[in-house]
Amino acid sequence: MIEDLKKTARDALEKTRATDSDAAGADEARVLMAHGGGGELTRELLAEHVLPRLDNALLRPLMDSAVLPPLDGRLCFTTDSFVVAPLVFPGGDIGRLAVCGTVNDLAVMGARPVALSLGLVIEEGLPLALLDRVLDSVAAAAAEAGVPVATGDTKVIERRGEDGLIINTAGVGVLPEGFTVDAGRIAAGDAVLVSGHLAEHGLAVLSVREGLAFETEIRSDAAPLNGLVEALLATGGDVKFLRDPTRGGLAGVLADLAEDSGLSLEIEEAALPLSRAVLGAAELLGLDPLTIANEGKVVAAVAAADAERVLAACRAHPLGRHAALVGRFTKAAPPLVELLTRGGGRRLVSRPYGEQLPRIC
Amino acid sequence: MIEDLKKTARDALEKTRATDSDAAGADEARVLMAHGGGGELTRELLAEHVLPRLDNALLRPLMDSAVLPPLDGRLCFTTDSFVVAPLVFPGGDIGRLAVCGTVNDLAVMGARPVALSLGLVIEEGLPLALLDRVLDSVAAAAAEAGVPVATGDTKVIERRGEDGLIINTAGVGVLPEGFTVDAGRIAAGDAVLVSGHLAEHGLAVLSVREGLAFETEIRSDAAPLNGLVEALLATGGDVKFLRDPTRGGLAGVLADLAEDSGLSLEIEEAALPLSRAVLGAAELLGLDPLTIANEGKVVAAVAAADAERVLAACRAHPLGRHAALVGRFTKAAPPLVELLTRGGGRRLVSRPYGEQLPRIC
Numbered sequence: 001m002i003e004d005l006k007k008t009a010r011d012a013l014e015k016t017r018a019t020d021s022d023a024a025g026a027d028e029a030r031v032l033m034a035h036g037g038g039g040e041l042t043r044e045l046l047a048e049h050v051l052p053r054l055d056n057a058l059l060r061p062l063m064d065s066a067v068l069p070p071l072d073g074r075l076c077f078t079t080d081s082f083v084v085a086p087l088v089f090p091g092g093d094i095g096r097l098a099v100c101g102t103v104n105d106l107a108v109m110g111a112r113p114v115a116l117s118l119g120l121v122i123e124e125g126l127p128l129a130l131l132d133r134v135l136d137s138v139a140a141a142a143a144e145a146g147v148p149v150a151t152g153d154t155k156v157i158e159r160r161g162e163d164g165l166i167i168n169t170a171g172v173g174v175l176p177e178g179f180t181v182d183a184g185r186i187a188a189g190d191a192v193l194v195s196g197h198l199a200e201h202g203l204a205v206l207s208v209r210e211g212l213a214f215e216t217e218i219r220s221d222a223a224p225l226n227g228l229v230e231a232l233l234a235t236g237g238d239v240k241f242l243r244d245p246t247r248g249g250l251a252g253v254l255a256d257l258a259e260d261s262g263l264s265l266e267i268e269e270a271a272l273p274l275s276r277a278v279l280g281a282a283e284l285l286g287l288d289p290l291t292i293a294n295e296g297k298v299v300a301a302v303a304a305a306d307a308e309r310v311l312a313a314c315r316a317h318p319l320g321r322h323a324a325l326v327g328r329f330t331k332a333a334p335p336l337v338e339l340l341t342r343g344g345g346r347r348l349v350s351r352p353y354g355e356q357l358p359r360i361c
Numbered sequence: 362m363i364e365d366l367k368k369t370a371r372d373a374l375e376k377t378r379a380t381d382s383d384a385a386g387a388d389e390a391r392v393l394m395a396h397g398g399g400g401e402l403t404r405e406l407l408a409e410h411v412l413p414r415l416d417n418a419l420l421r422p423l424m425d426s427a428v429l430p431p432l433d434g435r436l437c438f439t440t441d442s443f444v445v446a447p448l449v450f451p452g453g454d455i456g457r458l459a460v461c462g463t464v465n466d467l468a469v470m471g472a473r474p475v476a477l478s479l480g481l482v483i484e485e486g487l488p489l490a491l492l493d494r495v496l497d498s499v500a501a502a503a504a505e506a507g508v509p510v511a512t513g514d515t516k517v518i519e520r521r522g523e524d525g526l527i528i529n530t531a532g533v534g535v536l537p538e539g540f541t542v543d544a545g546r547i548a549a550g551d552a553v554l555v556s557g558h559l560a561e562h563g564l565a566v567l568s569v570r571e572g573l574a575f576e577t578e579i580r581s582d583a584a585p586l587n588g589l590v591e592a593l594l595a596t597g598g599d600v601k602f603l604r605d606p607t608r609g610g611l612a613g614v615l616a617d618l619a620e621d622s623g624l625s626l627e628i629e630e631a632a633l634p635l636s637r638a639v640l641g642a643a644e645l646l647g648l649d650p651l652t653i654a655n656e657g658k659v660v661a662a663v664a665a666a667d668a669e670r671v672l673a674a675c676r677a678h679p680l681g682r683h684a685a686l687v688g689r690f691t692k693a694a695p696p697l698v699e700l701l702t703r704g705g706g707r708r709l710v711s712r713p714y715g716e717q718l719p720r721i722c
Binding site for chain 1: 394398399403424426429431432435436437438442465466467469470472479480481511516517518527531534536541542605608613654719720
């Protein structure tokens with residue numbers, strides 16, 4: 001088991017380094033400043049690396065803007081930049097992350113994601129093979145979500161001395177009439193649902209960055225949640241609020257929920273979906289798993305009467321098998337988030353103050 | 362209404378200028394890694410620096426996505442990342458550039474820009490006063506264009522040793538029925554119109570970066586073109602193609618036009634709107650002004666019969682006073698772009714091969 005884990009961490013590192021050491025051998029192709037200059041080399045980069053991987057009917061005309069058909073309903077619009085280091089980690093890479101992050105920001109609004117933009121800011125010297133790998137991931141995740149990359153942009157910046165790539169994705173989606181997430185509608189007694197194992201993304205990135213080998217491999221949970229959210233909403237249950245617990249983790253979302261609803265939250269430690277591997281790794285590192293980023297989980301506030309039904313729908317979905325009801329809203333004032341510990345005690349859960357794990361998403 | 366908008370633009374500009382002179386002190390506040398961590402410091406950065414400057418009804422709810430009302434027509438969607446160095450240059454800064462670039466990518470599709478996203482990737486150590494200045498510029502340019510910043514994201518990355526800030530903007534717009542730019546519709550005899558003085562943006566950035574003092578100051582032309590394009594289209598003239606000549610300059614756009622229309626282009630050197638200052642600076646630097654980036658100009662292909670009328674509308678707009686008809690399409694094969702020089706000769710105009718001026722937009 002430990003050997004497996006070490007191997008995975010090693011493999012992921014090697015993939016990243018492979019490109020590194022070959023490049024010392026002068027013939028590995030790398031991105032040049034001129035690839036971002038808007039001239040022939042830019043066209044070549046797009047024609048040979050980007051477009052064949054992302055090809056679709058919206059992107060193909062390569063105009064200044066993509067043209068989408070008229071959409072029936074309100075429009076959702078969101079953006080996110082991704083700065084993860086290393087670029088490749090167990091369970092994913094920056095490409096998968098960039099697609100899932102933006103798809104999920106639309107999904108948790110209850111919107112159907114329609115199209116993504118992809119803004120690449122590449123450091124000079126990035127191996128083209130690594131760029132290709134990331135673009136393959138973008139394409140795979142976009143296909144998994146069923147959302148095309150409709151428009152994009154590529155810039156090249158000076159080398160910082162490590163493989164560097166920043167990705168921005170923006171996304172548009174359609175919000176059907178009759179659904180609006182609104183923490184203001186939450187009432188005492190409403191349930192908090194978490195769609196699966198927490199803290200995996202942050203710990204996966206950290207493990208490969210720090211060269212740590214945990215007992216069991218921890219893989220990033222990065223996944224597009226639009227299908228899962230659709231399944232939850234299709235129950236007809238009263239889902240009052242949805243959020244993906246990324247930066248700041250579950251603790252951040254719960255703190256926001258208390259603030260925005262004006263209600264307190266009681267969370268049962270024993271009910272939190274935390275794998276043994278995550279608990280072990282977090283303890284080893286002195287980190288609170290509740291503050292660690294997830295990239296394929298959703299937190300839902302659901303009317304008490306509908307909670308079990310929504311939970312069942314969640315568990316029936318491949319991305320929600322480990323879903324759990326973890327707590328409920330109460331009228332206790334002032335609005336705070338309390339963890340009812342396994343030992344029978346109470347501990348305050350607060351938003352992480354600064355930066356625990358830089359550049360994990 | 363117009364007075365309100367003008368006042369907003371004026372106030373924002375004044376704020377921009379004020380911060381400039383205050384910003385020297387040594388114990389100047391700077392951006393920390395933790396400002397990007399998603400915790401309390403991120404909320405503080407947003408609450409004290411970003412949101413007060415960009416406030417509008419779409420942004421205010423601060424949900425995972427902005428919710429826009431249903432839009433009547435096809436949707437245009439575009440993205441662009443901005444990596445200019447230095448961040449501030451004569452005539453503008455990265456904030457103004459980031460708004461104008463994306464507004465213009467929508468405008469040249471014939472679309473009415475509706476909303477922008479703003480993705481900030483800030484290097485640790487960036488003075489907060491400089492960030493504030495850039496955000497004021499974003500606000501001023503957005504007010505000038507009449508397009509709100511509806512959604513955003515902020516990340517912080519490790520310091521590279523210089524003031525560093527990368528901005529991605531994406532934009533959505535509405536494309537009215539009945540208008541589609543289409544280089545395929547261009548016919549021999551159609552005219553090429555350029556909306557004003559060329560090469561100012563690239564030379565302005567280069568001048569401050571290289572510490573060059575030209576005889577006359579060259580200021581970036583960065584400006585939102587949606588109003589100008591609206592004026593051109595309102596003539597009812599047959600405008601077949603529009604493009605803003607940014608990276609790659611006019612030469613890049615003309616090369617694309619020849620390729621996409623299958624026609625040749627004859628451009629008259631004497632007709633090109635080039636200021637004396639630009640000609641002098643370009644000569645000094647050994648650069649071809651046709652390959653230098655613009656950020657507030659549009660190139661239009663117009664049916665021969667409508668060319669004068671569209672030109673007149675362009676000249677009547679404050680951003681199009683120096684507009685000129687610079688050439689026409691011909692059936693000469695193979696499709697090439699030729700410059701009819703002042704001396705009576707012919708010179709081939711081609712797309713710049715690599716990168717002449719890195720990080721100018």
